[in-house]
Amino acid sequence: MRPIDVTPLITDPYATYAGLREAGPVHRITGPDGRPAWLVTRYADVRRGLNDPRLSLDKRHALPGQYSGFALPPALDANLLNMDPPDHTRVRGLVVKAFTPGRVAKMRAPLAKTAGQLLDAIEPDGRADLLTGYAGPLPVIAICDLLGIPERDRRDFRQWTDTLLTPDPANPAAIKEAVVAMMRFFGGLIGSKRAEPGDDLLSDLIAVRDDEDGALSADELTSLAFLLLLGGCEPTVHLIGNTVLALLDHPELMREVRKNPDSLAAVVDEVNRWDGPYPLAIRRFPVEEVEIGGVRIPAGETVLLSLASANRDEQQFPEADRIDLHRDRSGNLAFGHGIHHCLAASLARMEAETALAALLERFPHLELAVPREELRWRPTIRARGLISLPVRWDSTERAGF
Template identity: 65%
Template structure:
């Protein structure tokens, strides 16, 4: 065990992979301070992280946390009864229901609409020759797709992006902003569900309401929380993956040239994008239901365990020369989208959106280049989410 009381409030915001390299070499488990100042245990090595992700003794349910421990971002009950806070059997029941929206067949039906959205956004770039690719493309694409899937009206989509951005990376100078965003989102979902009950449509949210109202399979809080999670995670993870994938290609022109020469490599390339610089630095915090041994450390029941997906995916014990970006790498077993029963339910959609977003860029912007010094890029000030605030490009 190693102790670094300041770790999660200092170095990880500026250079996460260098920090994780050091931690993996030092010890498998580290005693750290969580984002809210409470103690936690940080796990960084691939084998330990993978095993812990599937360990039923590590609960996502906050009721297993010790008083005063780190529990993650606080949400009202109506938004907190979601898959990220649940264990079986409730987790199994709700995941089975929402999983129907992300089957390979249903996701494939979205291919044409996603490509139309990508083309429309690229059309809007026009001939000006430069843009912020996050604001103009990587962010609006997944927002449009997930809002279409759930049936969110167009006039609310800009507000939703603003609220989500505030929750992903709260501004310390504006502590009330996150609370205001939560209140606004709660009001938004309350009204949206009421509207869908009055006028059901051919969308996922109407289907979820019917499942709750007719079969009584979802409580009201579960229904509201599920809608929130699908919108929040469906936007956040995909925009970040698209942004970091484009950046990785622009910083590795040999790999970009290889992908242009053979676009059939793109599905495999997406797995390397996710492994190399994925959208989540940390998995959702967990709480041992009894004392559990991770690596060479026994973690007492109820304490907080943080599993570093980013550190695991750069572990040379599992991926040789792990800090090298290589589209030809065998990425089998990467943990960017989780592992076990909590594997990302929306992974098929995230992969489809990323593939289409990159395909459209490669086809339509052949001279795409980074505009400026990579060292000047701004990243989300988040210890959990890995994403660019902006990505200035020329084309």
């Protein structure tokens, strides 16, 4: 099978995925790094693959030379995105005890206040890049609150997260420096919270770790904090940005949301299906030869399950290219499926809903500040997000929904 160039998946992803689904369920591709992988495109196969125990997340099952990912120190590699059962079951079970729906619900009101403060800062200008001025900082502040990061440390924390989430190609060493600094920071923070626990997730995770019935290792605690940062910030930034753009592109949808603010949760969920920030699930490696859609894939090769393609599959979602708030989205795979379903899905939804509610309430005539064709998407197949989202509003006018 001749490898497919992935460039069209960046420049025109949904039309390209539609063509691939029509042509076949599984395709050999050459990734941007020049390494081969198998891309699974149809809903039924992707859903099965997400919960197939033969498809391992553990990089140790990858064949030599088949995979090159983000290199992390061993302490940070001990995370849920690189684990299979039984380790995954144990760690996730302990985290779930601390990361409860009640904790997420308690964050909504403080987050709404923070959203208001961020909007206060940009409102007088009448325009802003919504990603850097609003959607970017809000999830970082939420994660700081969630983990109980002291106010005095947040400036450094923001600098490190900015380096990791928007790396400077001209300074690749900065990423390594930021990772080392954050490891040192989290090590000290865990020590201080063990001595003086607070009302935060990290303190609760430490308490779970110290139970005699189960334990999170020091590396697991550090990697969980790091994972919450990376997994809880960047996707939420782009979920907010993509949803704002969808509303601006679909005036009838904007009118419906303003008329019925309770529909905002459905809007976030539907846009997450239609144009979510995660086009691909975390890579998998078959522990044995597997057959997907009639295609045999050798053990150890890289398998990419396309969430973006699956969520636009007409066999699962009729008129999948259309935003429909009233469709059945119970099979939405945007946050994964099965034992690896995103642990922070409820947090991401809450953050996006809160951010959008505050934004739409504040600005009644929000619009793009540049021609639509000037917007640019990040040049990667692994994330779906805008590089910037310039918007403007009438700074003299206030409105509610």
